[in-house]
Amino acid sequence: MAPDPTRVAVVGAGAVGLSVATVLARRGVEVTLYDRGDPGSGSTGRAAGLCYDAYVERTDARLAARSLERFRELDVLTERPYVWVARDGDDHAVAAIREHAGRMADRGRDVSIVDPAELADRLPALETDHLAVGAIAENAGYVDTDAFVAAMVDRARSAGVTLRTDCLVSLQADGELVTPDCSTSPDSIVLAAGPQTRTLAASAGHSLALGTYRAQALVTEGIAAAPPIFYDASERFYLRPADDGVLVGDGAHPYEGDPDEYDRTTDSTFLSDSLARLERTLGQSAAISRSWAGLCTATPDRDPLVGRCGPGLFVATGWHGHGFMRAPAVGERLAKQVLGGEGITHWDPTRFDGDEPVDLPAGIVD
Ligand SMILES: Cc1cc2nc3c(=O)[nH]c(=O)nc-3n(C[C@H](O)[C@H](O)[C@H](O)COP(=O)(O)OP(=O)(O)OC[C@H]3O[C@@H](n4cnc5c(N)ncnc54)[C@H](O)[C@@H]3O)c2cc1C
The missing domain is CATH 3.50.50.60 (FAD/NAD(P)-binding domain)
Structure with missing residues (x-):
């Protein structure tokens, strides 16, 4: 050796x-x-700084849980449950949430499946009318x-x-x-x-x-009710509190060019879609204070x-x-x-x- x-x-x-x-x-x-x-x-x-240990795979879950401990030790974690949902009619996402949340719970993660009525009860800031199912991971938060x-x-x-x-x-x-x-x-x-x-x-x-893709995010001005950390698996966007506003982000935009040359600004579709999603999810509108794009890495x-x-x-x-x-x-x-x-x-x-x-x-x- x-x-x-x-x-x-x-x-x-x-x-x-x-x-x-x-x-x-x-x-x-x-x-x-x-x-x-x-x-x-x-x-x-x-990064949006979302952190949770809600992973199906054991290695990911352990590393994520250990990292949460480290973020706590550094005093940079704002504790907040992580909620993810599927909308009515999206059978694929509904089945995936039920299966994955069940397996996470079996592996000892503090994760539970919740119906829309329970979600409304627990998270009054959320508009739950067209939600089919949700899951909540308690060991979660966000980091600046x-x-x-x-x-x-x-x-x-x-x-x-x-x-x-x-x-x-x-x-x-x-x-x-x-x-x-x-x-x-x-x-x-x-x-x-x-x-x-x-x-x-x-x-x-x-x-x-190794491949790459762009991901976008924005932060709004202040809103009335603080949101949870939330991921919509049907519409594929997430949000979390950010100061007194909301951070909204979405997923993957293909990018195969030089990693140094990618567009660091957001596109207008992302901005308008995000505001519409915010309105649908929280029943609130807000002005955008800043937005950006970043590059993520992917494997086969x-x-x-x-x-x-x-x-x-x-x-x-x-x-x-x-x-x-x-x-x-x-x-x-x-x-x-x-x-x-x-x-x-x-x-x-x-x-x-x-x-x-x-x-x-x-x-x-x-
Ligand atoms: C919009 C957005 C939201 C995200 N949200 C989340 C989230 O909520 N939670 C989450 O877990 N992840 C999130 N991510 C992903 C997360 O940002 C990355 O997975 C993570 O930051 C990767 O960290 P890293 O240290 O590997 O890479 P990086 O942070 O990219 O660090 C690489 C460093 O290498 C330096 N470098 C590159 N080439 C050279 C060179 N030749 N010489 C010297 N230095 C060099 C760069 O300057 C850079 O500082 C998000 C990403 C984006 C874009």
């Missing part, structure tokens, strides 16, 4: 890179964390992603991580890491660079089966690519819009693997050759 690495470079100071770098540094590793911009300037700073990044930068620095911002990294075929002012060959490199992970890994000779089987893809080279990407809520625990697991422990077998990035097609996800939640 190779000796533990003493020098590790982590590329990407998003939620995942900050998490893995901090854990490694706390274990005594000399860690340099690089970002081409500021920490959180990738998808992390554009800027607050998380600020807290993690503090922790990373106190753990001894050297943070290099505004520092674009490239990799050579021999695994050497190159920055504008130096080149270095650390014992291990962790690529947590979001969509750019694919290009970086390719430079070192590793092909990743919808599981992320996390782990070793070659000697001394590790990757963490492919989150299907769920990377933020699992990041702290993924950071712990990946750090363990970098230090010689076992990885998450079914997230092994080498399970694909790298040329498989990546279908775009149909929505935020299955």
Whole structure:
């Protein structure tokens, strides 16, 4: 077995890179964390910050539950149940909610299936007239992603991580890491660079089966009644409280171009659809105060690519819009693997050759 690495470079100071770098540094590793911009300037700073442990798969549920604990420790989580619903006539979504919520509950998650009358009772802000069924996950909340990044930068620095911002990294075929002012060959490199992970890994000779899609969000001015954290599986949008207004987001918009060139603004259809959805869901209208788009990563089987893809080279990407809520625990697991422990077998990035097609996800939640 190779000796533990003493020098590790982590590329990407998003939620995942900050998490893995901090854990490694706390274990005594000399860690340099690089970002081409500021920490959180990738998808992390554009995320809605929804967090819950309502997953069907055991690994996801455990990592999400562990991450919720970490968010609580950092004091950045606003606790709020997560509610997801299907509308009348959408038999597919109704069946999926019943099946998935049932399996989550069987696995020990605090999740229950609720009918519209119970939903109306429990969440008076919701318009429940055309809802067929809902599910509620109690272990949930939302995080201000800027607050998380600020807290993690503090922790990373106190753990001894050297943070290099505004520092674009490239990799050579021999695994050497190159920055504008130096080149270095650390014992291990962790690529947590979001969509750019694919290009970086390719430079070192590793092909990743990774696709991208755009996701959009907006925040409104203040509204009268605070909403729950809510996902509409029939219409495929979500919302949550944001200050005294509402954050509304939707799912996948195909994007196959250069990850650096995607459109960071929202389209007019998204804005008008979101206001109509808000009206239908909460019976309230509100003015938009800001909106944005971000890039998400996807894989052929919808599981992320996390782990070793070659000697001394590790990757963490492919989150299907769920990377933020699992990041702290993924950071712990990946750090363990970098230090010689076992990885998450079914997230092994080498399970694909790298040329498989990546279908775009149909929505935020299955
Ligand atoms: C609108 C929207 C809403 C979302 N909502 C949620 C949500 O509610 N919950 C959830 O769990 N997830 C959500 N997501 C997904 C979430 O944002 C991502 O899964 C998560 O932030 C991924 O974190 P990361 O650290 O892997 O990547 P990123 O945050 O993208 O970090 C990668 C970093 O790498 C840096 N980088 C890239 N290339 C280089 C290079 N060559 N050299 C140096 N640095 C480099 C970038 O600058 C960036 O800072 C949402 C995404 C969007 C777009």
